[in-house]
Amino acid sequence: MKLSHPRALMMMVLVTMMWSIAGVTARHLESAKSFEITFWRSLFTLLSLLVILPLFQGREVFAKVRNGGAMLWISGVCWSVMFTAFMVALTLTSVANVLVTMALGPLLTALMARALIGHRLAARTWAAIGVAGLGIAYMYGAQFSLGGDEMVGTLVALCVPFAGALNWTVVQRSQAQGRNIDLVPAVMVGALLSALATLPLAYPFQATPHDLRLLAGLGLVQLAIPCALSVVCARVLKAPEVSLLALLEVIFGIALAWWGANEAPQATVLTGGALVIGALVMNELLGWKQQALQRSSSRSA
Template sequence: MTRRPAFFLMVLVPLLWSMAGIFTRQLALLKNVEIVFWRSLFAAIFVAAYLVVARKEPFFSGLKKLGLSGFLSALMWAVIFTCFMLALTLTTVANTLLVGSITPLLTAFFSWLFLGKKTPVRTWIAIVFTIAGVVWIFAGNIGNMKDTHLAGLLFALAVPFAYATNYIIFSRAGKTIDMMPAIFLGGVLSSAAMIPLALPLEASVSDIGILAVLGVFQLGLPCLLLVYVSRFLFPAEMALIAMLEIVLGPLWVWIGIKEVPSVETLVGGSVVLLCLLSHEVASMLHMRNKRGNL
């Protein structure tokens, strides 16, 4: 696969992730730990099914080959699966996604710190303007925040650190180790951690159906795609493209349940989208010029 198809697959990742808010708002179930349990469980089942079908070797042999990097990645997935959904049930969709806006900056910093990679200037510029757009959104909505949102924001804060760590793991070990079984293991760890708190289970058949959709299409599938494209894209670039979720998540909620975003959210979201498009155009022009000089 070349870089361009990988880019389009990476765009699909935040598109699928962004469904979380609209589907979660359809749940009658109020117990957030049970929501995390079912979503993580269905994601683990889906990834396990994919690995069984796609791999010719025994399923558990992939887990044995993960090594320390793979198990650390699984732990990061567990943090992401757990903390993102807890945040989403404790605060607004926009607030949850906005906190994740620091992921590109953290990823670029971790790439320099742990990998010694020089992040292109165009990526740093895009990161700065993207964060500026998100700060604009946050500043316009901070007056509407309630004290009860603080816990949600704290859970949300753990997500970008876990994602940035995973991007570095993919870049360092993903080319020699199959990291997809780590997604399965992360789902197992997340659901196992939540089940003692979730009992007795109260989800209705309808809720379980919605959570199955979330686990498969909003979580399992995009995470598999993310691991796959990590072989072709830079960590900071992946984190930047993933920022599309911040624009799309509140948009689906706006369209679906009339949770109207503020003017600041619309303006800031437009800045984020423009930065992503500009960065990708600049990257393609750079690669074309580089090939032309060979």
């Protein structure tokens, strides 16, 4: 599938909208709880990818899994942690808490790449990390004062950006060593590992047919399809564009939970989230501008 730049932008917006339906959908489940929710969503994601990926990449996708080596399986473990922690966190705390915490992913990736690979960070990125840290500290401070499930859920949600940061760092290191990891088969491995890990914890099954329909929809529409489409978009869009558009998931997700499940975000979450997202947007925009100036100067030279 080949896309023009405007169509890739539109498709990436659609992808973020599909990602954002998890929270509001989880609020309409009748009986399924915690690890059972994760098990069914991961299983339906796996089954969907077993159909979708051969259509995109042919049967060679299965050879990529067999021959991917340790790095692909490490990436798969990271995906499984993200799948599991995300849904468990949604059962413990608000959609807004989870999504704002996940928005830390790009900055945590930058820090981890600095620590493990030695990537140098620009001054603007350090500033963005500081501002986002203040936002998260403000939001987490309110959660710690409340205690209970809210605090636990927010801490579980923090596993998602940490696993994502490790995932991208592993991919970058492998690419630097001349080994390319195809992330889409790694997602399929992650769905498999997440389903296997949560199966023993899912008993006794309590999901109603209504729940299973919703969870099947999450596996297909919220993960499998947007995963495949985002890979197509990433071939056309620049990294800053993808990073900025991905932040729409936070906005869409909070809005959908507010509108579709009457879950109004707390003022502390909105304030802390504004600091996090503002820091990310400014960092990406400044980086984009700097790259444009460098390209312009190199052409003129």
